[in-house]
Amino acid sequence: MSTNKSHQLWSDTGKADDFWEYSKPMSFNFEDDADIDSLYDQKVSTVTSVKPTEILSKPQAPDTVKLMSPEEATLRVNQSLQKISNKSYSTPTSSNKIEACIRALINGENPNFSIFKSKEDKLSLLEAAINSYDGDTIIAVIIFLEKTLCWRIFAMELLIRPTAVDHYIDFLRETNRTKDLTDFLAMIGRSEEAAIVNYANAIKCEHMETRIKHLKHCYNNFFKDLQDELYSPAIMEQITLYEYQLPVDAADSKIMEPSERYQVMPCSSFLGSSVITTLFYSIVHHSNNPATHFGSPQTIRNNHNISDKQYYWTASRALAKTARWTEIDNLFHYQTFLGSKKIRNIIPFDRVVRILGNEKAPQPLMHTYLKLVDDDDLKLKLTQEFLR
């Protein structure tokens, strides 16, 4: 069915075949081939009949070589030249050929691209594809152009056509040509996207040490010069985090069973978890270590510039989860310079009550914080909810 159709579309195939004669041994190449052949002939003949010294002495006079006569050579060159002038490269293929090609692509057929030789033809084909709004057609034409145009021209022509750029990028992404994609994105000034593409590949790696290596490589190559205030620092931070997690994980897995380690954790793996989850873990397992100890929560706090809000929220959640009520009290109470006891007001007290209530904290403790809630309505609501 489809072959029939395409035959109709390409009724002028004879003309196309004509075109193809080009690559037959009628072109300039023929002369080169002849030269090589003749040299070969010369060798064969000389080895058998002439002494080596003789070859050196008279290499210019191979009587056994069959050379083309000057007249014949001129004739052939002229023929070639004529063909070139007849088939001018700059003549655009008629627009209905382009139209037919695009229609065939939209209908899911495989038209013959090779008839579009000139750059102008290729570009009008691309324009026609873009105007067709059919993504697959655009990609098909781009694949053809990429194959048959030199990279510089191809890229320059894509650049002035944003739709083509988008489709080319997506094509590279889908076919996993990361290197080409990175180069192309960098060339068109979308270096942030190029960096993210490589970042996504780097973090796919399962093995943590290799992942760190990939990340560092990625940072040095793509993010360092990006001067972005979000991406670059975040990646440095991720590397720091992983470098903290590795030794802690190695040490802990020796002294604790997985069931013990992850009993109250929201995740099943410590390696690769987020900063807050790591902090949570560290408060659950290492809060009794001295602040200078590598695994202590203090290290994370310093490494990642953890705000008080983040720290106190996470600490109270972690301590409540493990029912360490006295430690919660210690967390919020502190002594001022003058020695009077005070309660930190970093988290709203109604939220503290909620955290405690959800973990069924002892009633006296709940009362302490419930008393501190200012809003009377809220206080009543919390009392009803948690102090039954």
Added chain:
Amino acid sequence: MIINFSKLKEKGVRKIFKLEDGPTDGVLERRLFIANNDAASTRIICNQINAEKNQRPTAKYWIAFVPKITKVCDLLLEEQGVYGYVHILELPLSFIPLDTDLFSLEQESIHDMLYLRKNQTAISNISRAIQQLFSILGGCAKFTGVGKSTHMAFKLSDVNGLANGVARPKIDHLIAIDREVDYYSLLLSSLNYQGLLDETFQIKCAKIEIPSDIAAKEGVQLRKYLAQSSDPIFKHIRDSHLSIASADLKRIAAELKDNMPKSQEMSIQEMKDFIQKELKNKKASQRALKLHISLCEIIMEKKKENEFGRLLTLERNIMEGAEYRDCVNQLEELIICQKSPLIALRLLCLLSLSNDGIAYKDYHQLMKLFLHSYGHQHLITICNLNRLKLLYRQGNKSLLSSPNTSMTNVINQSKAAAMSALPKRSQLRNLVRKFNLTPEPSAESNSKDASFVFGGNFVPIVYRITESVLNGSWVSLKEQLSPLSKFITTSSFTEKTTGGAKPVIAVLMIGGITYAEVSALRFLSQQKNFDLIILTTNMVNGDKFLTNLMAP
């Protein structure tokens, strides 16, 4: 959804597998792969065939690409050396009926392809599906498109003849809308029953998988519940606000109990009739009722856990641009406590949309907290949302492109500060004013306006567009819709109308529609008395949408 397994078995199909990476059950000699036309699926198929083609030279393979093979798939098959071993088929699946008025292509990837990757391959799929539908239904008399993709789909269809069957149009108006036009309705929490069901249990192809604990409790045999209008109780409550829905359920339960005739009062013959005809129905509806009540209970519980009331207030404030500082603080708290990243992202995007970007300092603070709480891999998520213009910092562009950052930074920052000092209305504020998108909260349970699907916080834009198409004059329509998108396409193929008692309106949503919007449109069709056909590329909700954009 399309065909059941017993039918396939009749035709000799022995086993059905889900397409997954990894080794396969090698018993089967002849295999048909049905795959989406993307690179990932093609790669899996290539791997499977390559892994066993040497050991099983007699095996035969077919691949059916939905809806047709693309150049990328073709290239991959060639590169992987699979060509020659496979027969390639095309399976041009069109709209799948999810309900009597709801048709979907069920292709989730279309949104990301069109708007994130900017690959227009799907446009031709959509236009082909529409033509296929029209060849069955008859053409449409008028077309209105809002958004770039709809414009392209229209142009592509025009070439192939959208006006097909215009002589006797069956549809008065086809309204096509890009998802891009209204991300708000995607990100807000829905409050209609079906929307909540979708967000809590995930409706897949109109089916809900009932959690095993309820199934056990209620003694339901079916593990899957088909959420369609074939269940009269479901049809009655699906588009109502949850509170109304649960009240209705209680009322129906009471009625059903009352209507059960007393056996003492019946004659033998009556009893016989009753058992034969009605008892079965009554039992079925009782079962359905029980199921819906327990589903409602689970939804309520889940909502309480997440402090849903607070969330709704927060959403309302963000949408109205009120109490900005308080909104940011609440968001921070939500993120620090490691609440669901999806909720956090939904609110972050809403905040950004409502303010035309988040102010420089807040943006960086929130992003830092987000990465700390949910992991640095979410840089990819942020980058994706950035590109969709869903989440960005004010003055984003200029900062990125300027090579000489330190100096321009300062200038830009001061510029941004100066800009924010001016009482400039954001894009959302403008839309809200023009289309009355956040109506004044009226008395409870007054369902006179469609914002009930979002708990009174917002009227879906698709609702307003459809309304203006119905009410407004054809001439001024284009101008009226112009604030919504740069691309408004209007076209009238014929003056003829269907001539039926009710007009028929088809709404096509490219990039997915939510059940909240579906409910709003159904509500409109009841009020304005027209027949409604909803077409879409896929059913979507905020969580599903963001999960697709999130880093793995």
